Amino acid sequence: MHVSSALFWIVSGAVGCLIVNSNKTMTFSSTNISLIKSFMIIWIITIVVVFIFYSLKQYGGREYWEFPPVLSIPIVIAWILLMIGYYRHWLSIKNKKPLYIIMWGTGILFFFITFLEQNLWHIDWFRESYLREITVQWKANGSMVGAWNQMIYGTSLYMMVRISGNKQIAQNKSVYFFYFLSLSNLMFNWGHHIYNVPTAGWVRHVSYAISMTEWLFFISMIRSFKGKLSEYRRLKNLTTYRFIIASELWLFFNLTLAIMMSIPAINMYTHGTHITVAHAMGTTIGINSMILLGAIGYLLGIDDTYGRIKRFVQYGFYISQISLIIFWISLIVAGILKGYRGRVLNIDSFQEIMSPVIGALKIFSISGIGVLAGMALISICYLQLLRKKKKIL
Amino acid sequence: MFLRIWIVLFIIFISYTIGLYMFCDDGTILKPDENIIAGRNTWQEKNCQSCHQLYGLGGYMGPDLTNIISTKGVNRAKTFIKYGTGKMPDMSLSDEEVNNLIAYLSWIDNTGKSEITPDKIHWTGTYIIKEKAW
Numbered sequence: 256m257h258v259s260s261a262l263f264w265i266v267s268g269a270v271g272c273l274i275v276n277s278n279k280t281m282t283f284s285s286t287n288i289s290l291i292k293s294f295m296i297i298w299i300i301t302i303v304v305v306f307i308f309y310s311l312k313q314y315g316g317r318e319y320w321e322f323p324p325v326l327s328i329p330i331v332i333a334w335i336l337l338m339i340g341y342y343r344h345w346l347s348i349k350n351k352k353p354l355y356i357i358m359w360g361t362g363i364l365f366f367f368i369t370f371l372e373q374n375l376w377h378i379d380w381f382r383e384s385y386l387r388e389i390t391v392q393w394k395a396n397g398s399m400v401g402a403w404n405q406m407i408y409g410t411s412l413y414m415m416v417r418i419s420g421n422k423q424i425a426q427n428k429s430v431y432f433f434y435f436l437s438l439s440n441l442m443f444n445w446g447h448h449i450y451n452v453p454t455a456g457w458v459r460h461v462s463y464a465i466s467m468t469e470w471l472f473f474i475s476m477i478r479s480f481k482g483k484l485s486e487y488r489r490l491k492n493l494t495t496y497r498f499i500i501a502s503e504l505w506l507f508f509n510l511t512l513a514i515m516m517s518i519p520a521i522n523m524y525t526h527g528t529h530i531t532v533a534h535a536m537g538t539t540i541g542i543n544s545m546i547l548l549g550a551i552g553y554l555l556g557i558d559d560t561y562g563r564i565k566r567f568v569q570y571g572f573y574i575s576q577i578s579l580i581i582f583w584i585s586l587i588v589a590g591i592l593k594g595y596r597g598r599v600l601n602i603d604s605f606q607e608i609m610s611p612v613i614g615a616l617k618i619f620s621i622s623g624i625g626v627l628a629g630m631a632l633i634s635i636c637y638l639q640l641l642r643k644k645k646k647i648l
Numbered sequence: 649m650f651l652r653i654w655i656v657l658f659i660i661f662i663s664y665t666i667g668l669y670m671f672c673d674d675g676t677i678l679k680p681d682e683n684i685i686a687g688r689n690t691w692q693e694k695n696c697q698s699c700h701q702l703y704g705l706g707g708y709m710g711p712d713l714t715n716i717i718s719t720k721g722v723n724r725a726k727t728f729i730k731y732g733t734g735k736m737p738d739m740s741l742s743d744e745e746v747n748n749l750i751a752y753l754s755w756i757d758n759t760g761k762s763e764i765t766p767d768k769i770h771w772t773g774t775y776i777i778k779e780k781a782w
Binding site: 314318384438448449463526527598 | 654661674680688691693694698704705706710711755756760764769
């Protein structure tokens, strides 16, 4: 259930920021706006209905989207409306060179493809073999993460362009190269979820090979570190920029983790442990949510306000960051303990494997409250800011 | 140029996807019968995956159940499912539902082993799982 809540927040946030920012680069026509509005209405109603079903303990029992499968229908319909509205607008954009425009379009398209793919299990043929079913499901789940990353990183890139005033950073050979690299990873780098599933060997080998291209991201991040540092000195007063820089740090940590997990010989110990959760939480909270909170703050003009609200947003920022570090590390510790006790010591009883892990999980829960509290504080400040703005208007 | 690379990549993606659907598994596993399908439906309706994993995928509150039938036996699994324990909830399932769940879990058990043993690791770091002939 919490997985779906996180997904809904991320996807809604990603689409919301994307639409508002696209509208700034070029205003939507009124037909397109009404299409997107109808998307929003159906989308929100569906989310509410999903949570009603959860509270009634009615599940669909699939990972990621645990709601009863009929609710996928309104989601698909809503998304089609969004696509019509967005792509009509997209086609009329004359200058598509800035990469964020391409990334937004890519993300919306692949979310649709992967969402459909996630529902292929309704066709019996896919379920005749459990191996096929699980492979297709995790292919779709893995790629879907790539899809919303396209939307969110697009927004992050857009903000960087606006903050730094340098248009070049969104249209040079190197960002285009990394776009294609991340697109290939979106398409083919999902195999680490199912390395241990006895599918045909090449499924594993292809994913492994593709995932090793992530080293290029890694190297490029290290190489650009110095430039970032001077940029940081220049821009560190901006709250929005802090969110972005935090997300980049988390990207670095999680990329390291991801590369490790993509090596099957290491995956053997991390698979099915809390290290996977650390990776999932680290990316959704550390990277995606920070970019989204930064983007929302940017839209609300957080850096043009002074006094209490801005200060509280910064408190919220630090509370959530520090808690998140503890949160992340405790999950990794829990994962290492579970992997070590289960796979190396080969302890048989589940209870016994878990007994020392529980301690780490307690720290994890407490720091989790900190993360939520920090993010809640930021959200409350944003709401107040929004109210103030409304009054002025 | 940009568009061309994009289209080529997309075509590779689609071809790979279709190839994957067709050939990711060699088709030697028996198709599920009615009981297995019923068990699978119960598995989904009761959201067992929120606490349990199959092939390491799922929730972490309970143990991985991929090979639970072959390692711990049917009777033990039945008792757990029927009555629960302190941590595993008793979902007051009927005997029929329990049997179907067992059929489903046995079916999955036959597809392979969830745990990889060190001898399956190739020097490049990937796995060579040669349980079947492919």
